[in-house]
Amino acid sequence: xxxxxxxxxxxxxxxxxxxxxxxxxxxxxxxxxxxxxxxxxxxxxxxxxxxxxxxxxxxxxxxxxxxxxxxxxxxxxxxxxxxxxxxxxxxxxxxxxxxxxxxxxxxxxxxxxxxxxxxxxxxxxxxxxxxxxxxxxxxxxxxxxxxxxxxxxxxxxxxxxxxxxxxxxxxxxxxxxxxxxxxxxxxxxxxxxxxxxxxxxxxxxxxxxxxxxxxxxxxxxxxxxxxxxxxxxxxxxxxxxxxxxx
Amino acid sequence: xxxxxxxxxxxxxxxxxxxxxxxxxxxxxxxxxxxxxxxxxxxxxxxxxxxxxxxxxxxxxxxxxxxxxxxxxxxxxxxxxxxxxxxxxxxxxxxxxxxxxxxxxxxxxxxxxxxxxxxxxxxxxxxxxxxxxxxxxxxxxxxxxxxxxxxxxxxxxxxxxxxxxxxxxxxxxxxxxxxxxxxxxxxxxxxxxxxxxxxxxxxxxxxxxxxxxxxxxxxxxxxxxxxxxxxxxxxxx
Numbered sequence: 001x002x003x004x005x006x007x008x009x010x011x012x013x014x015x016x017x018x019x020x021x022x023x024x025x026x027x028x029x030x031x032x033x034x035x036x037x038x039x040x041x042x043x044x045x046x047x048x049x050x051x052x053x054x055x056x057x058x059x060x061x062x063x064x065x066x067x068x069x070x071x072x073x074x075x076x077x078x079x080x081x082x083x084x085x086x087x088x089x090x091x092x093x094x095x096x097x098x099x100x101x102x103x104x105x106x107x108x109x110x111x112x113x114x115x116x117x118x119x120x121x122x123x124x125x126x127x128x129x130x131x132x133x134x135x136x137x138x139x140x141x142x143x144x145x146x147x148x149x150x151x152x153x154x155x156x157x158x159x160x161x162x163x164x165x166x167x168x169x170x171x172x173x174x175x176x177x178x179x180x181x182x183x184x185x186x187x188x189x190x191x192x193x194x195x196x197x198x199x200x201x202x203x204x205x206x207x208x209x210x211x212x213x214x215x216x217x218x219x220x221x222x223x224x225x226x227x228x229x230x231x232x233x234x235x236x237x238x239x240x241x242x243x244x245x246x
Numbered sequence: 247x248x249x250x251x252x253x254x255x256x257x258x259x260x261x262x263x264x265x266x267x268x269x270x271x272x273x274x275x276x277x278x279x280x281x282x283x284x285x286x287x288x289x290x291x292x293x294x295x296x297x298x299x300x301x302x303x304x305x306x307x308x309x310x311x312x313x314x315x316x317x318x319x320x321x322x323x324x325x326x327x328x329x330x331x332x333x334x335x336x337x338x339x340x341x342x343x344x345x346x347x348x349x350x351x352x353x354x355x356x357x358x359x360x361x362x363x364x365x366x367x368x369x370x371x372x373x374x375x376x377x378x379x380x381x382x383x384x385x386x387x388x389x390x391x392x393x394x395x396x397x398x399x400x401x402x403x404x405x406x407x408x409x410x411x412x413x414x415x416x417x418x419x420x421x422x423x424x425x426x427x428x429x430x431x432x433x434x435x436x437x438x439x440x441x442x443x444x445x446x447x448x449x450x451x452x453x454x455x456x457x458x459x460x461x462x463x464x465x466x467x468x469x470x471x472x473x474x475x476x477x478x479x480x481x482x483x
Contacts, residue, residue, distance in 0.1 A: 144321050150298055151315035152335040152387070162334060166325040244325045244367045 031213040039217035049202065053221070056187055056198040059115060063122025064183045071130035072172055076164065078131075079138020080156075088131065095128040100186050108194045118190040118198065125186045126179035133175020137168025169241055177234065184226045248274045248309045248390055250295060250425070255304030256450070257290055263450035264290055267304070270442055270453070274310075274390070275420040279434040280427045281478065282444030287451045288427035289395055295425060296393045310391035310423065314384040318396045320376035322368040322383075328354065329364045332382045339387075353386040354379070358408060374405045381409060385416075394426035398433060410437060414463050435459070435474045436466055443481050455481060 021030045031039075043049045078085035103124050107117040141164065149159050191200025199222055206214035250272045257265040264287040272278045280288050293299040295306055296315050314335065322331045332350040341349065354364065357378040368376055377397060384392060392413070398406045414437070416422040428434050434441045443455040457478065461470060 144317070144319065145323065147298060148315070148317065148321040151296055151393075153338070154335070155338060158334075158337050162323060162326070162337070166323070244327075244369075 028210065028212060031216055035213050036216045036220060039213045040220050043214075043217050043221055049221075052198050052202050053225070055115075056191065056200070057225070059118045059191075059198065060122060060183050060187050063119040063187075064126055064180065066119075067123045067126040067130055067179065067183075068176060071127045072134045075131045075134025075172070076138055076160070076168070078135050079141075079164070079168075085135065088135075092128045092131055095124065098124075100125045100189065104190050104193055107190075113194050113196065115195070117194045118187060118200075121190045122183045122186050126183050129179045129182065130172070130175050133172045133178075134168055137171030138164065140171065141167050166241075173234075173238060177230070180230070180234075181226065184222060188222065248311065248423070250310060250391065250423075251305075251307040252291075252295065253305045253307070255291075255294060255301045255306060257287070257294065257299075257302045258450075265294075265301075266450035266452040268451075268453055270440075270456075272391075272423055272425055274423050275417060276439045277417060277424040277426070277437055278440045278442065279438040280425075280442045280444060281429065281431070281434050282427075282451065283446070283482070284429060286444050286446045288444065292393050292395055292425065292427055308391075310389075312387060312389045313391035313393060314387055314389040315393045316380055316384045316395065316397040318399060320368070320373075320380040322376055322379055324368050327365045327367055328359065328371065328379055331368070331379055332386055334383060335387045350382070350386055353382040357382045357385075357412065374401055377401055377405075378409075381412075388421075390421065390423060392422060392424045392426075394424060396426075396428055396430075398428075399430065406433075413437075418463070431475045431478045432471060435471050435478065436463070441478065443478070445481075 015033050018030065019033050022032045027035065074084075074088065078088050100121065103121045104117070107120045107124075111117045111120060145163055146159075149163055154162075187198070188200040188203060191198035192204045193200075195201050199218060203215060203218050206218060252268060252270050254267045254269050255265060256263065256267055268291060270278060280291060282288050290299065292315075294301045295308065296313060297306075297308070298315075323334070326334070329347065329350045332354055333346045336346045336349060339346075351361075351364065355361070359375065359378055359382065363371065363375065368379075371379065377400070380397065398409065401409070413422070413424065417424060424437075426437070439459060441457040441459070442453045443457070444451050445454045457474070459466075459474065
């Protein structure tokens with residue numbers, strides 16, 4: 001309850017500052033909170049917006065899904081096979097250092113405009129974060145537990161399922177969260193530059209019409225989707241897999 | 247007859263020689279304890295015998311069909327409950343899930359663990375309970391050879407006696423042999439057919455003396471224990 005009070009307090013301050021900004025700067029710079037909410041509700045009823053929302057979500061799920069699957073497994077592999085980790089490290093460092101916008105430019109040259117470019121950029125931008133989370137988990141595993149497993153001659157499969165995976169979950173989960181947040185940002189940027197559909201492209205249209213209210217409402221919609229996704233899916237997953245901590 | 251023969255094993259970590267030509271034989275249904283000061287390489291011997299470490303020199307011939315290991319700390323998986331922890335080594339066998347669960351529960355009860363604690367995670371168990379779980383996990387595979395790395399050292403005397411009894415019972419039925427290391431004189435007198443005394447010099451540790459106790463475990467009274475503790479104690483003075 002106390003937590004709820006504090007978080008509503010900070011949200012209220014946020015909205016008050018927004019409203020003050022609107023009063024001083026006018027709705028070309030910052031639309032009123034009320035108008036934005038009204039537009040937000042209208043967007044939800046607009047089939048064109050919903051269609052574009054689905055396109056964007058699909059791109060996120062494909063790019064991020066592939067990244068979560070491949071990077072997590074590669075991180076586990078690098079944790080078990082030393083040479084793989086030596087080989088992966090420089091590549092991961094390069095990937096971490098590459099600006100997302102550079103990937104977008106390259107992907108546009110390679111794949112042209114549209115879904116493949118957006119999906120690729122989501123994949124490549126989230127990949128190193130997830131890999132590092134998974135790898136760090138593998139490295140921090142308790143050596144004594146591994147010796148114990150060794151003393152029972154446990155197979156690699158049994159060790160993976162009973163020791164490695166449960167342990168790395170607490171490392172990989174925050175990495176997934178970061179990657180999901182990042183993918184939400186990247187997808188908008190990639191779509192804005194390199195796609196004719198999706199939420200990012202709607203944002204580009206709204207900007208070209210200098211329709212600030214729509215821009216704000218679209219952003220509100222994307223952020224709400226992210227929050228909804230985290231609350232509904234990730235929280236329940238975390239609760240199920242981490243029940244032993246309570 | 248199953249036995250483990252350790253023949254002149256030596257071991258070095260990098261350039262430092264730890265073990266110097268260690269030899270002994272453990273026969274089926276017997277208990278050998280290795281007694282020595284901390285850091286003298288006792289655990290290294292155990293790890294070599296249990297195939298967790300490859301010795302630099304010498305031969306270990308282990309004929310026991312199945313062995314398991316109990317460590318000084320319980321080494322339980324924090325994300326699995328008591329019964330899941332006990333059943334871990336059974337996951338490699340062909341038993342059904344139900345059979346595995348039943349075997350683990352039976353072993354838990356034998357070790358004096360209570361039914362209402364079966365679903366608890368290690369962080370909610372006391373130190374003594376954790377070590378019981380660790381013993382249950384080692385015994386559930388029905389080993390013919392058990393390696394013990396000072397697993398009693400952090401336990402209170404009541405629990406120690408209880409665990410001794412469970413182990414000796416299995417040894418008496420001729421189903422279990424034990425190789426264990428300790429720095430507790432009383433433990434080695436109470437619990438061994440043979441005590442190997444280890445000492446360290448510049449060339450690493452070696453076995454300097456062997457004591458054989460033929461008296462049945464159940465007949466080892468206070469007088470027997472004190473007398474032999476004294477002679478063992480003289481080794482270290």
